[in-house]
Amino acid sequence: MSDQLKKYLSEDRSVRIESVDMHQTWQAAQAHHSYPPSVAALLGELVAASTLLAATLKFDGSLLLQLQGDGAIALMVVECRADMSIRATVKMRDRPLPIQRDIQSLLNPGGTAKFIVVLDPPKNTPGRQAYQGIVPLEGDSIAEALEQYMLRSEQLETRIWLAADAERCTGFLLQRLPLQGGNQQAEVLSADETWQRTQRLAETLTQKEMLEITQDTLLHRLFWEETLLAFDARPITWQCSCTRERVADMLKMLGHAEVQDILETQGKIEVACEFCGQPYLFDGVDSAMLFQPLAPGPGKSIH
Ligand SMILES: [Zn+2]
Incomplete structure (x- = not known):
């Protein structure tokens, strides 16, 4: 089965749900590289995150997620284009990996690491200018860093779950959508309730499950009691622009x-x-x- 991103809305349309599962694309990303497993796992999570985020945007340029580090990892970057084609790379410093292999130890031992989000409009856009958001790299995972970024920069409550190993990289996103003006109190309360409920269900997710169970089974397990509005799945491909x-x-x-x-x-x-x-x-x-x-x-x- 090809790599796909699946999109849904809660029945009351107040929560966006996305799930992504990549195998071939992730294999292609690693094909000519031999990243240490801890570095590959972080890159896989960033790759999955880029597709989840790109799919939330109404934007037909490229989304770039960059982690700029002052540790063993100097740079980790993923580009996801509007057609869901991606490319990604890591630049390592010539030094041994730290004993702890978490995101802060690998990227931020000096405390100066940055997390950068770039929205690059299509090449032929008149007055083309990229939007760039830069925040300090905080949190114990890429998911956490992104959740904080989304809240701070986009004012959108977002929850992200990511998992990657040598075989697969997968991700799951919940996002609370802003209510349109003039809502009845009942509607606001119901949206609150949906947000709390979907989070509670998804919080049972473990990285092990995400890597072992298929996307559809996982969604069914989490949301079998919910009515979800499904959108067309988006195929994901690896595409490098080098020639x-x-x-x-x-x-x-x-x-x-x-x-x-x-x-x-x-x-x-x-x-x-x-x-x-x-x-x-x-x-x-x-x-x-x-x-x-x-x-x-x-x-x-x-x-
Ligand atoms: Zn290339």
């Missing part, structure tokens, strides 16, 4: 002398995409082609 041309452009920017230098010492140039880890190889001939002066074409004359 050989982009790597070639990067080498051109390095300059002929630098590239020649690497060739002389290593015999070839091997560049791996920082996101998917896909290796790109340039030998002496490839590199010489990069720096061939092109014959000026029409409209390309330089004055």
Whole structure:
């Protein structure tokens, strides 16, 4: 079965419910990397979180979640685009992992780590400007950090459960939706009640269950007594935007002398995409082609 994000609303439409389960996408994210298990688990949680959050937004650009650390992990970043394609990577510092492998020990031993949310509008948007929210990295988990961010920046009460291992990454979200104006008191009370009840049900979730049980079984177990309004499931895919041309452009920017230098010492140039880890190889001939002066074409004359 392909990776999916499922969306629901409570019967009174006051609570948003989302569930995500990824296998292939998560395998692709790890394909060319060998992250230590504790680092992979954190990345998996961030990957799941990015899809849950992106699905709550009415936005057709990219959502980026970034953890900037001052510990063994320097940077962890996930991009989720409007079509639910994602890419993700981790940059580690060259130092041993701490004894404790929790989020604060891995990312925030110096207390300066940041959690950054970027909403990047589509490339062709006039006056395109990214929105960026930065908060200190607080809490004992990615879920907690995100819950605090959503409350502080979006004024939305949100509860998030995340779990990841080498095989799967999964997540679950509850979000209280703002009531439209002019509500009867009874309606407000009922929305309060739904929010408390759905949270109580979901609070029984354990990470073990989330990794062992299928998405549908899990939802059924939690909400079998509830009437949920279901929306179309969204397929999730891994998609890196790297190409050989982009790597070639990067080498051109390095300059002929630098590239020649690497060739002389290593015999070839091997560049791996920082996101998917896909290796790109340039030998002496490839590199010489990069720096061939092109014959000026029409409209390309330089004055
Ligand atoms: Zn790539």
